[in-house]
Amino acid sequence: MSAAGREASGPDLTLGVRIDTLTEGMPLVGHVGEDAVLLARRGNEFFAIGATCTHYGGPLAEGLMVDDTVRCPWHHACFSLRTGEAIHAPALSPVGRWSTEVRDGKVFVRDKAEATPKRRVAVGSGSPRKVAVIGGGAAGFAAAEMLRRQGFQGDIVMMSDDDAPPVDRPNLSKDYLAGTAPEEWVPLRDERFYDEQRIDLRLKTTVAAIDVLAREVALGDGAKVAYDRLLLATGAEPIRLPLPGMDLPHVYTLRTLGDCRAIIARAANAKRAVIMGASFIGLEVAASLRARGLEVHVVAPEKRPMERVLGPQLGDFVRGLHQEHGVVFHLEDTATAIDARQVTLKSGGTIGADFVVAGVGVRPRLKLAEKAGLAIDRGVTVNEFLETSAPGIFAAGDIARWPDPHGGAAIRVEHWVVAQRQGQIAALNMLGAGEKFDSVPFFWSQHYDVPINYVGHAEAWDELAIDGEIAARDCILRYKRNGRVVAIASIYRDVESLKSEVAMERETMTRA
Numbered sequence: 466m467s468a469a470g471r472e473a474s475g476p477d478l479t480l481g482v483r484i485d486t487l488t489e490g491m492p493l494v495g496h497v498g499e500d501a502v503l504l505a506r507r508g509n510e511f512f513a514i515g516a517t518c519t520h521y522g523g524p525l526a527e528g529l530m531v532d533d534t535v536r537c538p539w540h541h542a543c544f545s546l547r548t549g550e551a552i553h554a555p556a557l558s559p560v561g562r563w564s565t566e567v568r569d570g571k572v573f574v575r576d577k578a579e580a581t582p583k584r585r586v587a588v589g590s591g592s593p594r595k596v597a598v599i600g601g602g603a604a605g606f607a608a609a610e611m612l613r614r615q616g617f618q619g620d621i622v623m624m625s626d627d628d629a630p631p632v633d634r635p636n637l638s639k640d641y642l643a644g645t646a647p648e649e650w651v652p653l654r655d656e657r658f659y660d661e662q663r664i665d666l667r668l669k670t671t672v673a674a675i676d677v678l679a680r681e682v683a684l685g686d687g688a689k690v691a692y693d694r695l696l697l698a699t700g701a702e703p704i705r706l707p708l709p710g711m712d713l714p715h716v717y718t719l720r721t722l723g724d725c726r727a728i729i730a731r732a733a734n735a736k737r738a739v740i741m742g743a744s745f746i747g748l749e750v751a752a753s754l755r756a757r758g759l760e761v762h763v764v765a766p767e768k769r770p771m772e773r774v775l776g777p778q779l780g781d782f783v784r785g786l787h788q789e790h791g792v793v794f795h796l797e798d799t800a801t802a803i804d805a806r807q808v809t810l811k812s813g814g815t816i817g818a819d820f821v822v823a824g825v826g827v828r829p830r831l832k833l834a835e836k837a838g839l840a841i842d843r844g845v846t847v848n849e850f851l852e853t854s855a856p857g858i859f860a861a862g863d864i865a866r867w868p869d870p871h872g873g874a875a876i877r878v879e880h881w882v883v884a885q886r887q888g889q890i891a892a893l894n895m896l897g898a899g900e901k902f903d904s905v906p907f908f909w910s911q912h913y914d915v916p917i918n919y920v921g922h923a924e925a926w927d928e929l930a931i932d933g934e935i936a937a938r939d940c941i942l943r944y945k946r947n948g949r950v951v952a953i954a955s956i957y958r959d960v961e962s963l964k965s966e967v968a969m970e971r972e973t974m975t976r977a
């Protein structure tokens with residue numbers, strides 16, 4: 466994957482394209498000057514927008530048109546064909562938009578127009594004046610950005626106990642850790658953005674308490690921040706196992722840019738790493754450290770990596786893929802102690818380790834919500850509008866347990882795109898939009914050149930149907946419960962993955 470723009474190719478769209486050659490749902494990619502432009506037909510309407518996704522550069526024409534939107538094949542961002550706006554994360558910036566003109570049986574792409582976001586809520590005198598956001602991660606950033614996108618003029622204070630501004634966290638176990646992503650890919654926005662958008666971003670700022678009645682938060686240094694609406698988006702923290710040696714300086718966890726940089730610095734002078742945990746993050750780290758030429762050992766209690774989430778077949782494939790790339794697995798085993806030179810296993814052996822990365826899961830950061838007396842149920846309980854049990858306080862991202870209309874149960878997940886989309890909906894609802902959060906959960910994971918996309922949510926399933934060949938990296942797996950598809954995982958079946966997402970959305974709408 467690349468964040469670079471696509472090179473302009475295909476027809477010059479300013480010269481016109483015969484209408485009868487344009488099929489609805491099958492956009493054409495051409496160019497206007499240097500810009501790659503997607504020309505799409507919907508009935509007798511014609512739209513021209515940038516052809517390259519503003520997230521990581523996915524080719525939008527290879528995605529899926531749904532009504533007057535197009536969804537990116539890579540990580541399911543959604544753009545308006547009318548305005549170019551990135552309606553759904555993970556893309557946050559719009560693509561370009563051009564006007565079109567129909568004449569003599571042809572459609573001509575004309576001038577570039579401003580990408581104007583559609584206002585989804587009326588911001589006026591009844592709107593809150595002060596919004597406080599606790600958390601500078603996926604959900605917190607997406608919320609602040611959406612508030613300004615909607616024309617909110619009041620104060621936004623965003624507090625984060627991290628020392629880095631909001632970053633593209635998924636990159637920290639993938640390209641950035643592997644050394645293949647430039648530094649500028651990591652921040653979600655450069656520093657000017659916060660000034661220009663008047664977002665008072667306070668880094669290295671710990672929120673110590675929320676006073677629900679007084680509507681203010683207390684900072685670690687005793688200062689207070691008043692709010693009319695509050696978003697809690699404190700995310701999750703890596704679990705540190707209670708093992709001898711876990712606190713040694715060469716034992717790392719990975720959540721922040723600082724964590725990632727520390728691992729990179731250590732890897733520069735190391736030959737061998739031990740990863741504890743065969744989770745998504747553990748194995749992405751394994752792949753990235755292999756890309757840096759390190760010998761990598763993975764220790765994990767399960768029989769197959771990722772089996773609980775993806776099933777045995779994909780689990781076996783993922784293990785084989787990592788083995789092909791030289792990763793050594795120690796499965797059905799655990800670490801019992803770590804010292805300066807090695808990791809001791811329960812099975813009795815030892816593995817020499819210059820450093821250790823523990824990727825054994827995360828715990829939602831609930832302390833503030835608990836202290837404030839908010840309703841908690843293995844996460845912060847929110848309603849369909851993402852509002853907590855305290856009116857005016859919303860929660861989003863890894864901490865939020867919300868009523869998922871697709872599966873019918875209240876769920877909490879740890880997915881980047883879900884956190885961003887929840888941040889966006891919480892922002893709209895802080896302004897009074899009254900929008901339900903009804904996105905189908907989505908996540909992706911990347912192992913070497915193999916992306917795995919997952920749509921839906923299946924804590925358990927009674928049938929797993931495999932279409933295509935996993936070994937050939939061309940497959941879609943459908944996880945079913947009582948005959949109903951509750952989730953799908955796919956490798957290089959992007960359009961089918963998008964179609965499944967749409968089918969799940971429509972199924973829920975029909976039931977509602």
Ligand SMILES: Cc1cc2nc3c(=O)[nH]c(=O)nc-3n(C[C@H](O)[C@H](O)[C@H](O)COP(=O)(O)OP(=O)(O)OC[C@H]3O[C@@H](n4cnc5c(N)ncnc54)[C@H](O)[C@@H]3O)c2cc1C
Pocket residue numbers: 599600601602603604605624625626627634635636637638670671672673698699700701719720721746830833861862863864878879880881882884885907908909910911
């Ligand atoms: C290395 C890595 C790779 C990942 N890759 C993927 C992937 O490929 N696909 C995917 O779907 N998901 C991925 N995830 C998961 C994804 O990043 C999370 O689901 C997402 O970041 C959750 O967003 P959030 O806003 O809830 O929390 P976060 O992004 O963690 O943000 C939480 C913020 O709250 C701040 N905070 C917490 N407590 C306080 C406090 N008391 N005071 C002040 N600030 C506080 C933190 O400093 C941080 O700024 C990955 C996660 C990691 C760590």
Ligand code: FES
Pocket residue numbers: 518519520521522523537538539540541542555556
């Ligand atoms: S590249 Fe388009 S959503 Fe990621």
